[in-house]
Amino acid sequence: MTVQPHLVERAGVTVVLGDAPAPPDELLAGLPGEPGFRPVVVAVHPGPSAEELARLLHGRVDGTRLILSYAAVNGIARTLADRLRVPVVAPTGAALMLPERLFVQHGEWVRFRPGAEPVGEGARFPAPRWQAALRHGPALTPIPAGLWLGPSGEAVPGDVLTLPVLDERVTVVVGPVPPPEARAALRTLPWPLRHEMLLEPYGTDPGTVKDIGRRITEGFLPTRTVTRPVPGAAPVAGPAADKALWRPAGAWRRTPS
Structure with a gap:
């Protein structure tokens, strides 16, 4: 039976859950904070539409960093910003959650504000000085x-x-x-x-x-x-990898909705 997307609060983070596995609490608890923005992690396969997310998040956020791969290029982030009338930061590529850091593979984070042009912010959050x-x-x-x-x-x-x-x-x-x-x-x-x-x-x-x-x-x-040599010689896999890196379930490019 298909599980409908729904919201839960875990480790102080809003998570959109469905059929896909959620990230471990260790990674959720270590997500970097930013004033006025609430991280929203999407663990749904397939990824929800902009309409579904807008319904779930209505009245719950004053601003959000949406951890959903490609949400900045498929219309989801723009639609959320305009419908909820709040700023939304989302990735143009595949989002990765790491301990105390967020990264976008083959892309960057982009900030959307209602009625304004999007602004790129780089691949890493928080941004290192270099x-x-x-x-x-x-x-x-x-x-x-x-x-x-x-x-x-x-x-x-x-x-x-x-x-x-x-x-x-x-x-x-x-x-x-x-x-x-x-x-x-x-x-x-x-x-x-x-x-x-x-x-x-x-x-x-x-x-x-x-x-x-x-x-x-x-x-x-x-x-x-x-x-300095990289410690270890094998790609990260198994339980240890689950605590070191997590990819949102929606890590694919969706057409605009």
Whole structure:
């Protein structure tokens, strides 16, 4: 029997529940707060329509961060903002919940206000101090901690997605790519970031990565480009992964409703 979407309060967070599993309470309790906004986590498969969400949330929020993948590009967030007459922040890509952090894969958070143009706010919330300066391209894939530099066409490993985010410096995880390609990609980053970044080898020789760091900083302040191996070698899976990362059940692109 199909379970109709309904609201529950768990760990101080509003969760829209249905047939899909809800995120663990540990992640819900650690969601970052923001004045005037209430996080709403959607754990429904398939994802609810804008009309269903508007009915469920009517009169319950003064502003919300909607944790529902692609809600900023399929009309749901815009419809909610206009119908509820409240600001709504939603992701343009696949949303990930991590301990004390929210991240959008292949996209960013966008703020909608009734009758106003949407405003992009970056992929990470809360935003680390380096987020605005970060650049990425074909060889550099955004991850919560910073950037993944890996073989072309390969997915980002699960344990790379769960690395801790450092507010004071960007982390670049270097996978098994030829050193000349790695150096060329890293030289596209702004100069201040190159001097402050943390390079983490993943499936590649730490000595090689250290040499890459020395070369891209041109010998200046080499100790500030630190190398550290990623702990663990297997993608995150099983019960431990459930507490480290959660993807909303609606992690697909829906057409506007």
